[in-house]
Amino acid sequence: MDIVVKGRNVEVPEHYRIHVEEKLSRLERYDRKVIRFDVELFHEPNRRQSKNCQRVEITGMGKGPAVRAEACAGDFYAALDLAVTKLENRLRRVHDRRRVHHGRRTPASVGQAISAAAGGDRRTALTTVLEAPDAADLAHDGELNGSSRLRNGNGHNGNQYNGSELDGDFGSVRLPEQRWEEAEGDSDSDLPGRVVRQKEHPAKPMTVDQALYEMELVGHDFYLFADADTGIPSVVYRRRAFDYGVIKLV
Structure with missing residues (x-):
């Protein structure tokens, strides 16, 4: 597994690179399809987070979908610990979802849960299909507000890594193929309610x-998704409530 550590206007010492490799090497047991980790360090440009201004972003790439985590803290070591913990939790959850169970322990798929919900069996429904979601639920759950962590600057937050294939030593690596556009207007990023x-x-x-x-x-x-x-x-x-919902445009 390759680990690439780079800094954005940050000098990365050799002992920190070694520390990163030690931290990330333990994640290989969750998903051996991840063959490369890109770790990027930079100073948080958002003035509102000036107290926690050291940010670390980790992107794992392989033959499947990319996995990402990021964190900010007072120093790069603490930020790395937080980001690795997030990444490990996500890989563990995905690893548990892939486990094959038999008999009564077989988990219902989301498709089965949707069918159960449509048929009126709410006890087995794990996913709710919503045609007209309640505005209070949207605001309460926060599913569509701020979760993508899109921000000003040159960060890559919100990338879903759907797109092109990269041919090379890493095999079929899925990389983002997307276009960003800065909204025109006032450059003052502190004004709320703007599409930036x-x-x-x-x-x-x-x-x-x-x-x-x-x-x-x-x-x-x-x-x-489509x-x-x-x-x-x-x-x-x-x-x-730790379950999922589906919104479909009709």
Whole structure:
């Protein structure tokens, strides 16, 4: 597994690179398809977070979807510890979802749960399909507000890594193929309620289960995708009760 550590206007000493390799090497047991980790260090440009201004972003790439985590703290060592902990938790959750159970322990798929919900069996429904979500739930759960962590600057937050394949020593590595546009207008980033960034990425048809899988990997509270069965633009999101919801445009 390759580990690349780089700094954005930050000098990375050799002992820190060794520390990063020791931290990330323990994650290989969760997903051996991850063959490369990119670790980026930079000073947080947001003035509101000046007290915790050292940020670390980790992106794991391999033959499957990318996995990401980031954290900020008073120093790069503490930020790395937080980011690695987030990454480990996400990989562990995905690893547990892939386990095969038999008999009564077999978990219901999201598709089965949706069918159960449509048939009126709420006891077995793990996912709620919403045609008109309640505004109070949206605000309460926070599934569509701020979860993508898009921010000003040159960061890569919110990338869902749907797109092109990279041919080379790393095999088939999925990298982001998307376009960012800064919104025109006042450059004062402290003014609230403004659209400060627009993002476009190619839509890949996938099932609800696959969308949940990729949402867990990138650590978002929602994931936008095109439903492979219906072709309808849809969103899966995390609810406060540790289950999921699906919003479909009809």
